[in-house]
Amino acid sequence: MPFRVTGMTPNFSGVRVRLPPSPTGYCHVGTARMAIINFLFAKKNNGTIVFRSEDTDKERSKKEFETDIIDSLHWLGLEWDEFYRQSERTEIYRTALHSLIDSRRAYVSAEDSKKEPGKIVNVVRLKNPGTKVTFTDLVRGEITFDTTELGDFVIARSADDPLYHFAAVVDDAKMGITHVIRGDDHISNTPRQILIQESLGYDRPQYAHYPLLLGSDKSKLSKRTGDTSVKSYREEGYLPKAFFNYIAMLGWTPKSEREIMSVEEMIQEFEIADLHKSGAVFDMEKLRWFNRSYLLKMPAEEFERGALAIMESSLAVREVKWSEETGKSILNLVRERIHVWGDLRALIAEGELDYFFANPVLATDEIPGKGGNLQDAEKHLKELQKIIVGIPANSFNNPEKIKTAIWDYASREGRGEVLWPLRYSLSGRKQSPDPFQIASIIGKDAVIGRIESAVNQIAL
């Protein structure tokens, strides 16, 4: 439901946005969404993107997390123009903080002094004028808060050690940020940041708060309701463009109402006013559907490269001997069976593809299939054997020709009764592609051999 800000013409020239993750955990899906929305907005307006690592919490911030966040965002194809780390800007915060203290807009609070090894530490509090703060949110319109209840809130652990709100406000100003676009969870932080801003005499940026991503239980997406790290989706084999596309569509509907769109198309159509006001549930099934359509569009060579690599390594785990030639021949069959690369790994792990590479192990009583008996199955297999021997070897690369050769017999004797034993003898699986495709892939000799084994097994 688009919301239009009326009576106001935002100045979009010289747009500068920030991506301010705090490196206290692996890249969260929500962080990715924050970055995507900011990215689309900035690109749409020829703006500048500033990446700012908010690592003021020395206890929890880790280099490893920062690296993961950067990698994950790069993986999604996101780039930025400037890079900062708050831990490297302490001098700037100190200066600003002292100016605030000197002008008596903030004070060192002796009341809550705390003893740390070797020294006494006093927090710094902002002198709260206790006014009503009203700001215009580009998504929600006008929002008013009464700030008296905030009291003189803490803005720094000590005169040298700023807290999030303070550092963020100073940075937004010093970095010339024009638009602060972030999740809903920051909406109630906004008034206190505005208070700091005003004390410092800074200009106010435009704010836009989009709703949070929700888990299946409708609460803020968390580990309880599914994987929340971008990493896990990357490892599961989701394609970055599909992931980007799906995430972008949660809470935003482009005018054209298309779903599958390239990044360029999304940039083209992006309007901040088209951001929704209510939260969207992150639905894995739909993500899988997005991924599938990207997988289907993927150029053949790229698909081949990806699929072959997975087949080889996954088959190795099962100690099934690998053949690149066979791998190439089952590419199409694989493509229509997976939504994500991880599906291919799972398929192989369950032994669903073994029979293309090695002779299957059969369970004798499965050979006839439902409602059939072993005698008939044996008879049919022996007949099929004769028919197949008569098929010219060069017809074998075409499943249709194999089918044609067998069809009359199968139709006459009952397709189920004939085809099931054939398919099972070739695959050793209750479920598989049709026997003609399998036969074509494994080749005439293997087909004859496998039918013979099945017949011998029945005879035992």
Add this chain to the structure above:
RNA sequence: GGCCCUAUCGUCUAAUGGUUAGGACGCCGGCUUUUCAAGCCGUUAAUCCGAGUUCGAUUCUCGGUAGGGUCACCA
């Protein structure tokens, strides 16, 4: 609990002061020359509740209800 926000099929969403409330994903069913997958076709399914304004409200207003967010010397 205070403050803030939100409310259309199970999920993502479209639309309008008058529509058979549309689409997508999923589900279910059928077809597609055995099974699986894919494909095609189809079905099911929603305006949170109550008032008010209005000839008419899902749409506007108010009140409820429900859900969510936030209330740190975290970010």
